[in-house]
Amino acid sequence: MVVAKKWIYAKSFTGYPTDENFRLEEETLADVKENEFLAEAIFLSVDPYMRPYMLQYPIGSTMIGGQVAKVVESKNAKFPVGAYVHGNFGWRTHTVCNPNKGDPNSPPYVLPDFGQEPLSLGLGMLGMPGNTAYFGFLEICQPKQGETVVVSGAAGAVGSIVGQIAKIKGCTVIGIAGSDEKCDWIKTIGFDHAINYKTADIDAELKKAAPKGVDCYFDNVGGKITEIVRGQMNTLGRISVCGTVSCYNQNKAMVSDPQRDFVWKQLKQQGFLVWQWTERWLEGIQQNFKWIQEGKLKYRETVTEGFENMPKAFVGMLKGENFGKAVVKV
Amino acid sequence: MVVAKKWIYAKSFTGYPTDENFRLEEETLADVKENEFLAEAIFLSVDPYMRPYMLQYPIGSTMIGGQVAKVVESKNAKFPVGAYVHGNFGWRTHTVCNPNKGDPNSPPYVLPDFGQEPLSLGLGMLGMPGNTAYFGFLEICQPKQGETVVVSGAAGAVGSIVGQIAKIKGCTVIGIAGSDEKCDWIKTIGFDHAINYKTADIDAELKKAAPKGVDCYFDNVGGKITEIVRGQMNTLGRISVCGTVSCYNQNKAMVSDPQRDFVWKQLKQQGFLVWQWTERWLEGIQQNFKWIQEGKLKYRETVTEGFENMPKAFVGMLKGENFGKAVVKV
Numbered sequence: 001m002v003v004a005k006k007w008i009y010a011k012s013f014t015g016y017p018t019d020e021n022f023r024l025e026e027e028t029l030a031d032v033k034e035n036e037f038l039a040e041a042i043f044l045s046v047d048p049y050m051r052p053y054m055l056q057y058p059i060g061s062t063m064i065g066g067q068v069a070k071v072v073e074s075k076n077a078k079f080p081v082g083a084y085v086h087g088n089f090g091w092r093t094h095t096v097c098n099p100n101k102g103d104p105n106s107p108p109y110v111l112p113d114f115g116q117e118p119l120s121l122g123l124g125m126l127g128m129p130g131n132t133a134y135f136g137f138l139e140i141c142q143p144k145q146g147e148t149v150v151v152s153g154a155a156g157a158v159g160s161i162v163g164q165i166a167k168i169k170g171c172t173v174i175g176i177a178g179s180d181e182k183c184d185w186i187k188t189i190g191f192d193h194a195i196n197y198k199t200a201d202i203d204a205e206l207k208k209a210a211p212k213g214v215d216c217y218f219d220n221v222g223g224k225i226t227e228i229v230r231g232q233m234n235t236l237g238r239i240s241v242c243g244t245v246s247c248y249n250q251n252k253a254m255v256s257d258p259q260r261d262f263v264w265k266q267l268k269q270q271g272f273l274v275w276q277w278t279e280r281w282l283e284g285i286q287q288n289f290k291w292i293q294e295g296k297l298k299y300r301e302t303v304t305e306g307f308e309n310m311p312k313a314f315v316g317m318l319k320g321e322n323f324g325k326a327v328v329k330v
Numbered sequence: 331m332v333v334a335k336k337w338i339y340a341k342s343f344t345g346y347p348t349d350e351n352f353r354l355e356e357e358t359l360a361d362v363k364e365n366e367f368l369a370e371a372i373f374l375s376v377d378p379y380m381r382p383y384m385l386q387y388p389i390g391s392t393m394i395g396g397q398v399a400k401v402v403e404s405k406n407a408k409f410p411v412g413a414y415v416h417g418n419f420g421w422r423t424h425t426v427c428n429p430n431k432g433d434p435n436s437p438p439y440v441l442p443d444f445g446q447e448p449l450s451l452g453l454g455m456l457g458m459p460g461n462t463a464y465f466g467f468l469e470i471c472q473p474k475q476g477e478t479v480v481v482s483g484a485a486g487a488v489g490s491i492v493g494q495i496a497k498i499k500g501c502t503v504i505g506i507a508g509s510d511e512k513c514d515w516i517k518t519i520g521f522d523h524a525i526n527y528k529t530a531d532i533d534a535e536l537k538k539a540a541p542k543g544v545d546c547y548f549d550n551v552g553g554k555i556t557e558i559v560r561g562q563m564n565t566l567g568r569i570s571v572c573g574t575v576s577c578y579n580q581n582k583a584m585v586s587d588p589q590r591d592f593v594w595k596q597l598k599q600q601g602f603l604v605w606q607w608t609e610r611w612l613e614g615i616q617q618n619f620k621w622i623q624e625g626k627l628k629y630r631e632t633v634t635e636g637f638e639n640m641p642k643a644f645v646g647m648l649k650g651e652n653f654g655k656a657v658v659k660v
Contacts, residue, residue: 231591
């Protein structure tokens with residue numbers, strides 16, 4: 001009979017969590033049944049996402065999160081006794097798991113061979129944060145050699161990896177972090193520049209570090225830092241929104257924050273100027289003409305007569321007086 | 331000797347333009363030289379973009395914009411006398427043009443055959459606004475059959491086309507426009523629903539019209555309407571930012587508006603959850619492991635000892651006390 005310890009979400013988070021928000025409990029586990037295994041936690045993860053995510057769970061839930069655990073009993077051949085696994089078991093010392101049940105997005109898995117590296121990397125560089133950096137930066141930012149990349153939360157689990165991957169890809173990398181010690185550290189792992197957002201004039205320092213502007217921004221924080229970086233983005237810049245840690249401990253309703261919407265709903269927003277497609281210009285005209293001829297596109301025009309009425313037509317259009325396209329006939 | 335009339339940008343725009351902002355002048359044109367042609371305006375365009383763009387030009391410049399014109403004299407075989415052309419000649423009745431000079435993004439071109447349709451369409455559905463709708467919606471929103479599409483500025487030159495293209499692609503289409511007459515009109519051309527933003531409770535009406543949420547948003551306006559629509563976007567939703575007409579007549583510095591940054595700099599912003607790449611999970615771990623072995627990725631961990639210290643480790647991480655990944659060792 002195994003007794004697990006587990007941490008309970010005891011009280012709703014408001015502001016930074018305190019001891020009041022948590023309660024340690026014990027739970028006597030059921031026997032291991034067909035397809036199940038019993039795992040004993042070795043390393044547990046604490047991550048920023050837990051702060052906003054827990055708000056969705058009822059009070060009394062076990063705290064969520066990933067862990068690296070050892071299989072100590074098993075009735076599932078894929079998870080044999082002695083294997084090291086990653087599982088989203090929550091803040092628990094022992095867990096009976098049926099890998100066929102639970103969230104299909106994050107099933108438990110046996111860790112690949114890490115060679116001489118510590119098992120704890122299964123929660124960091126060789127786990128969720130590592131993959132967050134790898135996919136979230138490379139797939140969304142599509143960095144090119146010689147580009148300038150900014151990373152906020154640069155000394156964190158994800159940011160510190162993103163900056164190094166950006167260096168591997170031949171970019172100039174600027175990290176934004178919250179202390180001089182962090183800034184010193186990220187420079188030792190390869191960041192070209194580091195800005196301490198608590199003491200520096202971020203806008204001025206960023207202009208100095210990125211004289212050609214910013215091509216890619218990997219955003220862990222949101223808020224004011226993001227506004228400053230966005231203001232220095234280059235044409236066709238890419239922003240990967242990973243987190244909004246700067247507002248995790250505020251008590252705003254979750255839906256009211258646009259940055260958070262971007263992450264949780266995985267939204268894509270792209271601005272454009274039509275000249276982006278200059279080389280395909282006639283394709284657009286020909287397709288639209290075809291649709292007109294087929295009766296699928298209908299138009300209406302607001303025609304003002306007389307070259308002398310250009311200003312009038314312009315202001316009328318700005319005030320929304322037109323239906324469809326506003327033009328002036330000479 | 332040809333005398334052109336032209337409209338001059340006489341005074342900086344503040345708020346809605348008035349007569350004071352414009353001045354009509356005459357200009358005696360030089361003779362047509364080798365490679366040049368003389369064009370006589372037939373239709374001129376007035377477009378929302380002119381309002382913010384002119385702020386970049388010095389007082390005394392000719393107002394910018396496209397026109398459909400007839401070639402009346404030519405020393406360029408590609409633009410023969412009698413041809414109808416589109417040119418970004420500005421607010422002018424007559425223009426001597428060398429097509430090899432000027433903005434390479436928008437060179438003058440002879441209009442394709444429009445059949446029985448009016449030449450003015452070269453400024454609308456078969457010109458810049460039509461291509462803005464065609465490329466800006468299809469390329470960025472990538473609409474799929476059965477999805478729900480919202481278009482703001484829906485009765486305008488671009489919006490009225492976007493909605494119809496969305497119908498061609500099999501989507502449910504909701505238009506947001508500024509009068510009941512406009513709402514009635516866009517329904518006659520195929521929009522499924524129309525919301526008058528000046529009188530309706532937009533949030534409530536949108537929930538009714540889009541009970542399954544919004545997949546694509548083609549945004550011509552920015553501001554409050556955009557906030558409401560974004561709040562009703564579905565997971566993996568796409569927002570194409572075409573314009574921010576709601577703020578064109580405000581007098582804010584141009585760089586301070588994030589929506590405008592998106593358009594002018596053609597920025598892309600995408601939020602993500604790492605589970606998007608669950609099927610490629612081991613690829614990420616293996617690549618990062620390889621980079622560790624090659625000495626290209628360096629890590630640092632902040633390890634807290636003891637399961638009983640989970641809350642402490644969690645709060646410390648939220649306060650930024652960690653370097654690299656924060657974990658707890660049981």
